[in-house]
Amino acid sequence: MKINILSIAHKYPGQGVYSATEDHMYLLEKYSDYEIYQNKLFGKYDILHIHTINPKSFFSLLFHKKESFCVISAHIVPNSLKGSLKLNRFWLFLFRIYLWSFYKISDVVLAVSEETREELINDLKIEPEKIKVFRNIVRKDLFYTSQKDKESKKKFLRKKYGYSVNDFVVLGAGQIQPRKGIRDFFEMASELKEMKFIWVGGMPFQKMTDGYEEMNELINNAPSNLFFAGIVNREKMIDFYNMADIFFLPSLQETFGLVVLEAAGSGLPIVLRDLEVYKKIFNSCYLSGTSIQDFMLIFRKLKNDINFYKEYESKSYKLFDMYNEEKAFRELKKIYEEGVNSKK
Known part of the structure; x- marks a missing residue:
């Protein structure tokens, strides 16, 4: 199975998405036999897993939507930007539409907590059946x-x-x-x-x-x-x-x-x-x-x-x-395999 992981979090170390991306890579390298690729824009992959919602990731999501099982880890919800980045009251409305589009186009959205899942449903109106709770791991x-x-x-x-x-x-x-x-x-x-x-x-x-x-x-x-x-x-x-x-x-x-x-x-x-x-x-x-x-x-x-x-x-x-690593991998593997089979 080939998986392409998209993230630019390494450009901004010292924040949680960077750690979550690193832990995801660690989990796959330790427990899986997948072919792992990072930040490839083109190519054929069974799974596309996105951590950061930058324009390159969005373009790749559109490009791979038909053939790949597309997963997004929902590290960001609208409320997490309040008190984080400047002038959010001026651009948050447009960003909310962009974020909605990202999550809407994907096949599965991974929420890191039940609270995040509820916010995705109630605030961004993402379909409940599309959202799965997959909590962060700790190494x-x-x-x-x-x-x-x-x-x-x-x-x-x-x-x-x-x-x-x-x-x-x-x-x-x-x-x-x-x-x-x-x-x-x-x-x-x-x-x-x-x-x-x-x-x-x-x-x-x-x-x-x-x-x-x-x-x-x-x-x-x-x-x-x-x-x-x-x-x-x-x-x-x-x-x-x-x-x-x-x-x-x-x-x-x-x-x-x-x-x-x-x-x-x-x-x-x-x-x-x-x-x-x-x-x-x-x-x-x-x-x-x-x-x-x-x-x-x-x-x-x-x-x-x-x-x-x-x-x-x-x-x-x-x-x-x-927060057991092996248990987390089994949960993630099940999500991946069910999703890939649904694309066939």
């Missing part, structure tokens, strides 16, 4: 640290990066943009001077980032206990997960939140904003709040109550184990 080879190895690695990495073994370190990760809740992360660091805060990630879309000037102002005026590390290679992210005590993602909107699974692989207790999307994909394996006051209470309890901390450390490892 054990990159993001797993056993409980017995945690303390020794933490001690080594704290020394390497200039932190004390006695510091209580709060880690966040993702693009620096209003949608990710950067203002609240900044405010938490300002309020909790007794803790250290690190945010890993940057602005890959640079001046097109919504709130670009404000985000830079926050970076330039960060309190002494807050470090903005910028974009780091994905292979280096495990250092930050292993060095931290908890993972905090105060996003205002998410389609999934792949960094949550990555952090769970190091047994970090997870603290998130109370969003509906998380309830089905992460079950009861995380802590949530709706305000700065909520988060402050949670952080202090995790810092001061060892039993509470251990409970959510265990829940994070449980969450990580839920």
Whole structure:
């Protein structure tokens, strides 16, 4: 079986679609015997799988529609652009039509969560039968640290990066943009001077980032206990997960939140904003709040109550184990094979 994967996410590292594309390639290379091609505009393929909705992908979708089984991973929905890119209120209407066309023409749309599926149905009016929920995976080879190895690695990495073994370190990760809740992360660091805060990630879309000037102002005026590390290679992210005590993602909107699974692989207790999307994909394996006051209470309890901390450390490892690579491949293989057979 020949599969052509289309994605330009590698041009913008440090964002979730890049990670999802890399993980998709990893899954196929490890578990399948498919002939895998990337970003080929022409040629005959059994499957066309699109991750980024750029014009080349759209042209390729039109060109291959008749012969190939065409799959699109729905990493983007209209709401995910609010608070992400500048001036979206002026162009979002036209982009919504473009996005609808993309998903409408495809044979199958893969939604990363049930919440995304509902938005595709209710907001973009995509036919329910066309949408399948296929959640992101997390790579054990990159993001797993056993409980017995945690303390020794933490001690080594704290020394390497200039932190004390006695510091209580709060880690966040993702693009620096209003949608990710950067203002609240900044405010938490300002309020909790007794803790250290690190945010890993940057602005890959640079001046097109919504709130670009404000985000830079926050970076330039960060309190002494807050470090903005910028974009780091994905292979280096495990250092930050292993060095931290908890993972905090105060996003205002998410389609999934792949960094949550990555952090769970190091047994970090997870603290998130109370969003509906998380309830089905992460079950009861995380802590949530709706305000700065909520988060402050949670952080202090995790810092001061060892039993509470251990409970959510265990829940994070449980969450990580839920996203099994082999199971995910079997699900994807079934989608592919049924789709290819339907084209015959």
